[in-house]
Amino acid sequence: MKFKSVFDIIGPVMIGPSSSHTAGAARIGRVARDLFGRQPKWAKIHLYGSFAETYKGHSTDVAIIGGLLDYDTFDERIKTSFEEAEKVGLDFEFIPETGHVDHPNTARIVLGDERSDMSLMGISIGGGKIEITELNGFPLRLSGNHPAILVVHDDRSGCIANVANCLYKYDINIGHMEVSRKEKGRMALMVIEVDQNVDKEVMDELSELPNITQVTRIAD
Amino acid sequence: MEVLFRNVRELVERAEKEEKLISEIMIEQEIMITNRSREEVMQQMDRNLTVMEEAVEKGLRGVHSISGLTGGDAVLLQAYIEKGNSLSGQLLLDAVSKAVATNEVNAAMGTICATPTAGSAGVVPGTLFAVKNQLNPSREQMIRFLFTSGAFGFVVANNASISGAAGGCQAEVGSAAAMAAAAIVEMAGGTAQQSSEAFAITMKNMLGLVCDPVAGLVEVPCVKRNAMGAANAVVAADMALAGVTSRIPCDEVIGAMFEIGQTMPTALKETAKGGLAATPTGKWLEKKIFGGAVVGSGQ
Numbered sequence: 351m352k353f354k355s356v357f358d359i360i361g362p363v364m365i366g367p368s369s370s371h372t373a374g375a376a377r378i379g380r381v382a383r384d385l386f387g388r389q390p391k392w393a394k395i396h397l398y399g400s401f402a403e404t405y406k407g408h409s410t411d412v413a414i415i416g417g418l419l420d421y422d423t424f425d426e427r428i429k430t431s432f433e434e435a436e437k438v439g440l441d442f443e444f445i446p447e448t449g450h451v452d453h454p455n456t457a458r459i460v461l462g463d464e465r466s467d468m469s470l471m472g473i474s475i476g477g478g479k480i481e482i483t484e485l486n487g488f489p490l491r492l493s494g495n496h497p498a499i500l501v502v503h504d505d506r507s508g509c510i511a512n513v514a515n516c517l518y519k520y521d522i523n524i525g526h527m528e529v530s531r532k533e534k535g536r537m538a539l540m541v542i543e544v545d546q547n548v549d550k551e552v553m554d555e556l557s558e559l560p561n562i563t564q565v566t567r568i569a570d
Numbered sequence: 571m572e573v574l575f576r577n578v579r580e581l582v583e584r585a586e587k588e589e590k591l592i593s594e595i596m597i598e599q600e601i602m603i604t605n606r607s608r609e610e611v612m613q614q615m616d617r618n619l620t621v622m623e624e625a626v627e628k629g630l631r632g633v634h635s636i637s638g639l640t641g642g643d644a645v646l647l648q649a650y651i652e653k654g655n656s657l658s659g660q661l662l663l664d665a666v667s668k669a670v671a672t673n674e675v676n677a678a679m680g681t682i683c684a685t686p687t688a689g690s691a692g693v694v695p696g697t698l699f700a701v702k703n704q705l706n707p708s709r710e711q712m713i714r715f716l717f718t719s720g721a722f723g724f725v726v727a728n729n730a731s732i733s734g735a736a737g738g739c740q741a742e743v744g745s746a747a748a749m750a751a752a753a754i755v756e757m758a759g760g761t762a763q764q765s766s767e768a769f770a771i772t773m774k775n776m777l778g779l780v781c782d783p784v785a786g787l788v789e790v791p792c793v794k795r796n797a798m799g800a801a802n803a804v805v806a807a808d809m810a811l812a813g814v815t816s817r818i819p820c821d822e823v824i825g826a827m828f829e830i831g832q833t834m835p836t837a838l839k840e841t842a843k844g845g846l847a848a849t850p851t852g853k854w855l856e857k858k859i860f861g862g863a864v865v866g867s868g869q
Contacts, residue, residue, distance in 0.1 A: 351573065351728045356600045357614060359686045359723035359732070359749075360694075360716045363621045366676035367788035369684040369691075370733055371840075400735040403841040404786030406860060409679065429679055454735040454839065476733030476741075477686045 353479060362478045364423035370455050371401065371408030374474030376428060379417020381482055382459045382470045385500065385566050390461035392441045393418055399454035401474075402446035411444050414457065418442075423478060458484075488530050488539045496525055497547050497567070501540040504561040505531045512559045513540060522546045537563070574599040578725055578766050578820040585762035592752070592762050593714035596721035615713045621683045622672070622695035629671025633678045637859045640789040641678065644671035661700050662804050669696025669800035673793040685716075686723045686732040689788045690746035692796035694719050697750040697803050705757055718756045719749040722769050729821070730828035734781035735840040737831025739795060744776030744827065747799035747806075754807035770816035770823045772806040777823075778830055780838035782845025785856035791846055 353359065364373040383390070395414055397405050405411050409428075415435050416428035427434055435442060455474040462468060471484035483489060485500065503509045510529060517524060523545040531538035548567055557565045574595055575581040585592050600611050630648055634641030647667035650656060656663050669692035676682045676691055685694040698715050701707075707715070723732065726745045731737035751768035755761075760768075776799070784790040816823065837844030846852050 351576075353724060353727040354603055356596055356717060356720035356724060357618075359727060360615065360618055360720040361683055361685075363618060363681065363683050364688060366679050366682055366688050366691075369686075369688040370735060372688065373684065400840045403843065404783065407783065407786030407842065408788065424681060426681075454836070454841075455733070474733075476731060476736060477727065478684055478688075 352475060353477070358477060358479050362423045364478060365426065365428045368408040368410075369478040370474040370476055371404065371410045372413045372428075373423040373478035374455065374480045375401070375408075375410045375457065376413040376417040376421065376423050377478065377480045378457050378470075378472035378474065378482070379414040379459065380420060380422070381417075381472065381480070382461060382468070383418050383420050385470060385485065386461060386468050387566060388463070389420075389438060389440065390418060391439060391463035393459060393461040394443050394445060396445045396447050396458040396460075398447050398449065398451040398456040398458070401455050401457055402448070405444065405446070414459070415440070415442060418459075418461065485539065487532060490528060490530070490539065490541045496543040496545065498541065498543045499548055499553075499556070500566045501542070501556065501562060502564040503538055503540065504563065505535050505538040506561045509538070509559070509561050510540065513542070513556060513562075516552065516555055516559065517542070517544065520552050522548060522552065572602070574602070575721070575725070577729060578722065578769065578824070581721055581725065582762045582766050591714065591718070592721050592756055592765055593717035596717040596724070612710075612713060615716050616709070618683045619713055619716060621681060622685075623699070625672045625675045625680060625682045625691075626668045626695055626699055628680060629675045630667070633674050633680065635674070635677040635787075635789055636679070637785070637787055637789065639677075639784070639787060639855065639859075640793045641674050643793070644668070644674055658801070661704055662801055664703065665697045665700035665800040665804050666797045667696075668699050669693050669796040670793055672696060673788075673796045677787070677789045677793060685719065686727065686745055686749070687734070687742045689734060689792050690742040690796060690799065692793070693743060693746035693799040693803060694750045694753070696796065696800040697754055700800075700804070701754055701757060707757055711757060715753045715757050718753040718765065722749045722752045722765075725821075726824055726827075730824050731831055737828065738834045738839050739779040739781040740776050740827055741831055742781065743792075743795045743799040744773055744779055746796075747776055747803045748772040750800065750803035751806040751810070754803060755810050758807065758811055760807075760811050764810045766820040767815045768807045768810035770818065770820040771809055771814070772802050773823045773827060774816065774818065775802055775806070777827055780834065780845050781840040782838055782847045783840065783842055784847050784852040785859050786842040786847070787859070790852075790855070
């Protein structure tokens with residue numbers, strides 16, 4: 351079941367005009383910002399399907415930039431996000447694409463700063479609900495309904511066990527977990543949805559584990 | 571995930587067996603799934619209700635969108651109702667005007683509560699605040715109206731779609747109207763079964779409705795489709811309360827809506843390429859608003 355809460359249906363409270371193309375778009379932008387962990391300096395946003403056809407009318411562009419500036423769906427500043435982006439030095443570009451995608455409301459956000467870059471693909475599935483389908487080329491599924499941790503690591507034996515052990519130590523229960531890699535022995539990714547919020551202490555311990563490159567938390 | 575109901579049949583059966591309101595089943599499921607207290611869940615819905623009230627009030631004072639395509643119709647309707655000569659009746663037109671008010675605020679990038687989406691946000695509050703004047707519900711009953719709507723919306727979202735891009739307007743305003751009809755029945759004292767009949771009757775009359783927004787804006791025809799969604803909901807609720815039933819069961823109507831959405835051409839699913847968006851006037855408006863640029867072609 352993709353829609354779990356009644357507030358997925360009666361909600362979110364948001365700035366108009368579209369739950370999928372405005373609120374959902376803002377949420378995709380905000381997740382990208384969360385995963386990047388800091389204010390990006392530049393962003394290229396590729397829009398597909400209905401997003402590409404109607405983004406101006408639905409203020410999808412304004413909303414995604416709002417999300418990249420860490421605004422929630424009901425934040426009035428979404429309306430002036432382009433001006434706000436200029437103030438904080440965020441350069442951005444929107445690229446409507448004609449290629450086929452699985453879901454009609456798809457956005458690919460590539461962003462970065464002088465230190466690193468990141469790419470993310472998100473879909474807006476209706477009523478403001480979103481799914482992140484890809485991170486740095488890795489396919490993934492994040493419902494957004496539970497706290498989640500993303501762990502980028504080297505593809506070595508023991509990595510997964512170490513992470514699971516660490517979570518067990520803090521009595522954190524894993525609800526859903528996916529592991530993927532691009533190539534044997536190279537970079538891999540763990541996506542872990544948990545039942546409890548993960549505090550900084552746990553995050554620090556996870557990032558100290560051998561062969562772990564990056565640990566990011568998405569709070570509920 | 572354990573849930574108390576996956577479709578309307580299970581929802582109605584549980585309500586009948588446990589002798590509970592549909593809203594109560596929805597509240598219990600929410601508490602179970604999110605692990606929150608009843609108080610927290612009720613408070614969150616109370617806040618959503620307040621957002622809806624404020625949006626209606628704002629719309630009735632008069633708003634206009636940036637494009638200039640929509641705004642001011644809620645004010646016209648209220649002035650007309652006050653003259654007392656309306657043909658369709660005070661309650662029905664009041665629901666229509668309040669649905670329009672909400673969507674005019676939405677089109678003007680105001681704050682609204684999606685029910686189930688922003689483009690269809692007018693129907694549920696529009697009917698709620700109109701029916702309120704006749705039934706004089708308590709605050710809790712008004713909050714319950716939203717949980718009942720939500721219970722039916724939950725079934726539609728998980729078994730079909732509430733996205734115009736995926737299923738057309740029938741998935742948005744169609745779902746909203748059917749959700750509202752079911753909630754009106756509960757507030758008026760009807761049974762759980764009657765709520766499901768009202769839902770089915772409404773949805774049947776929304777099947778096939780396409781999503782063809784002019785210039786890709788959530789304005790034309792969205793605002794007026796919310797108006798008619800509200801009218802449809804009130805009439806269907808009355809029909810169900812009178813004892814009229816749907817020959818096709820509720821869940822099968824939802825299934826039909828999903829199938830129709832799947833086979834609907836992409837041009838009619840929120841791409842602004844077909845239907846009213848592709849009419850000469852629709853295209854002219856698009857050009858006027860976006861300064862001649864062809865939206866979405868990448869040129």
